[in-house]
Amino acid sequence: MPYRKIPDETIRRLPIYLRDLTGFLKQGYKNISSKELSGHLGVNPWQIRKDLSNFGAFGTCGVGYDVEKLIRQIKKILKLDTIRKAALVGVGNLGSAVLAYPGFALYGFEIAAAFDNDSKKIGKVINKITVQDVSKIPSLKNKDIRIGIITVPRQASQITADALVNAGVTGILNFSPCRIKVPKKVKVITINIALDLARLPYYMPTR
Amino acid sequence: MPYRKIPDETIRRLPIYLRDLTGFLKQGYKNISSKELSGHLGVNPWQIRKDLSNFGAFGTCGVGYDVEKLIRQIKKILKLDTIRKAALVGVGNLGSAVLAYPGFALYGFEIAAAFDNDSKKIGKVINKITVQDVSKIPSLKNKDIRIGIITVPRQASQITADALVNAGVTGILNFSPCRIKVPKKVKVITINIALDLARLPYYMPTR
Numbered sequence: 001m002p003y004r005k006i007p008d009e010t011i012r013r014l015p016i017y018l019r020d021l022t023g024f025l026k027q028g029y030k031n032i033s034s035k036e037l038s039g040h041l042g043v044n045p046w047q048i049r050k051d052l053s054n055f056g057a058f059g060t061c062g063v064g065y066d067v068e069k070l071i072r073q074i075k076k077i078l079k080l081d082t083i084r085k086a087a088l089v090g091v092g093n094l095g096s097a098v099l100a101y102p103g104f105a106l107y108g109f110e111i112a113a114a115f116d117n118d119s120k121k122i123g124k125v126i127n128k129i130t131v132q133d134v135s136k137i138p139s140l141k142n143k144d145i146r147i148g149i150i151t152v153p154r155q156a157s158q159i160t161a162d163a164l165v166n167a168g169v170t171g172i173l174n175f176s177p178c179r180i181k182v183p184k185k186v187k188v189i190t191i192n193i194a195l196d197l198a199r200l201p202y203y204m205p206t207r
Numbered sequence: 208m209p210y211r212k213i214p215d216e217t218i219r220r221l222p223i224y225l226r227d228l229t230g231f232l233k234q235g236y237k238n239i240s241s242k243e244l245s246g247h248l249g250v251n252p253w254q255i256r257k258d259l260s261n262f263g264a265f266g267t268c269g270v271g272y273d274v275e276k277l278i279r280q281i282k283k284i285l286k287l288d289t290i291r292k293a294a295l296v297g298v299g300n301l302g303s304a305v306l307a308y309p310g311f312a313l314y315g316f317e318i319a320a321a322f323d324n325d326s327k328k329i330g331k332v333i334n335k336i337t338v339q340d341v342s343k344i345p346s347l348k349n350k351d352i353r354i355g356i357i358t359v360p361r362q363a364s365q366i367t368a369d370a371l372v373n374a375g376v377t378g379i380l381n382f383s384p385c386r387i388k389v390p391k392k393v394k395v396i397t398i399n400i401a402l403d404l405a406r407l408p409y410y411m412p413t414r
Contacts (some may be wrong), residue, residue, distance in 0.1 A: 014405075014406070015401070015402045015405035018405070019402075077409070078406065079408035079409055079411065079413065080405065080408060082413065086404075093300045093301070093304040093307070094300070094304035096300040097300040098400070101384075101400060101401070102384060103384040103400065107401055107404070109401070109404060109405075147404075147407060147408070149404075170411045171410065172407075173404050173407060177308075177310040185412055187407060187410035187411055189403050189407050191400060191403055192310060193398060194222070194308070194310035194313060194314060194316070195219075195223060195226075196380060196398055197293075197314070197316060197354075197356075197380050198222035198225070198287065198316075199222055199285065199396070200378045200379075200394060201287060202284070202285045204286065204290060204377045205377055206286065206289070
């Protein structure tokens, strides 16, 4: 494992670089300088060079980075080349929106299973996925699905996390506005949209 | 305006401190040390002290910070004491989930208006809010609503942003996975859940 101790803040920026590099590739770019990439992003060029040097990606002076190679390298460091399938639990409004979210494909993600405890929802097909009974969560063990997405009501989030972890899930994207307890080897990223809304007024003019 | 040039990273952490301080207040804490607060958050105590000193909040040695006062101070710096009302546009699955999201109340936010262009949705009441026709967005001008939340499909996001800005909105929480153009005085925070999912596999064990 040559890639060690990369700062969290760098890992946070890599998916952004990946998104923009993919855009440049589609526009026909073969090479790109950190300056071109930074101009598009509003980040310092030195920040980008520093981030990328963390895993041995160095541009060539006067030529820049090879776009395709850099995309491959970032995907590898983020493990997006091997971990792609996710299961979603909770097919309410939020879960349905996440199932239909168009932004995951860019990173190669596929939501390959969906679960709910509501008999009215079980059997329904949403975005080509048939909703299964939550009692079937243990079946994930036999599939290569290691990411869980939790979109259940707050009070069901811990029991859902437990079921997913027991089924072999080691990464959870949690939309419930509460902390969930998991074993150390399991990574949880919690999305709290209130935190983002709460920093918005600071930047707004006072009337 | 005595609060100037506070780093974005500090502004990003303040809503988290606010959430946890509110929890401590409910538990009956009158004072709290940066160490107690940090233990709960997994942040360095010095980081908290540095963040809070940015706007003149200093704890007392051996006593810590006055919890109620600190909550008031953070709300003031984030302008959460004056900017509270939001309008949401796009009452699909995502918009309905955001309307019902329980996490906004903690920060005093109120979604006070909702709009859609679908005649089947107009007139419906969701979470006590009557959905109005998007043609009524200009009516926001006469109300104290300065925050816009965009949950429309991608292709409608720019036109929605334009309508909101014309109606006096100066802060936008954008859920569309694309960049929207706004005048300089308007702040946009884009929520891209794919970016969060994309950094999850990095932290997961390789099988």
